[in-house]
Amino acid sequence: MHEAYKFFDGKLKKPFADEDIVLDFAKFKNIILERLVLVNITSDNNDNPYLIFESLNNKGEELTQADLVRNYIFMKLPTEERDEVYNSEWLPLQESFKLNMKQKEYADELTNAFWFYLRKDGEAVNEKAVYKSIK
Numbered sequence: 328m329h330e331a332y333k334f335f336d337g338k339l340k341k342p343f344a345d346e347d348i349v350l351d352f353a354k355f356k357n358i359i360l361e362r363l364v365l366v367n368i369t370s371d372n373n374d375n376p377y378l379i380f381e382s383l384n385n386k387g388e389e390l391t392q393a394d395l396v397r398n399y400i401f402m403k404l405p406t407e408e409r410d411e412v413y414n415s416e417w418l419p420l421q422e423s424f425k426l427n428m429k430q431k432e433y434a435d436e437l438t439n440a441f442w443f444y445l446r447k448d449g450e451a452v453n454e455k456a457v458y459k460s461i462k
Contacts, residue, residue, distance in 0.1 A: 375402060393437040395458035 339350060370376060390398075397417060401409050424433045424440075438457055445452040445460050452460050 372406075375406075391434040391438055392441065392455070392457040393434045396438075396441055396461050399458065399462055 339355075400417075401413065404412055421433070421437070424437045428436060438454075441457045441461065442452060442454050445457060
């Protein structure tokens with residue numbers, strides 16, 4: 328908590344370290360108070376968090392095809408297997424793509440890997456429809 332506080336305190340005091348840009352605190356306050364929306368969703372053991380995630384993010388920030396594929400795979404797994412499969416299969420795959428790439432680049436490359444896999448038998452698949460094809 329303390330490290331997070333120091334980070335945001337520093338960003339608010341000098342948001343752009345290399346430039347002499349001053350943050351407009353009145354505008355920042357208005358954005359926080361009038362536009363920021365926080366959502367707390369509680370679920371019980373019978374709920375499927377991956378299904379909830381999929382339905383909520385349908386209108387939120389655009390997710391990559393890789394994000395959607397990951398969510399779909401884990402939504403289909405039995406609850407008791409999710410953590411094990413994530414740690415033993417998905418996380419190593421994801422980390423191998425992240426080694427020399429930025430966040431956005433890794434997601435694009437992982438999406439390409441799924442796209443190439445779908446096309447391996449010569450089937451035409453739209454690159455933007457990877458998730459739909461897998462689903």
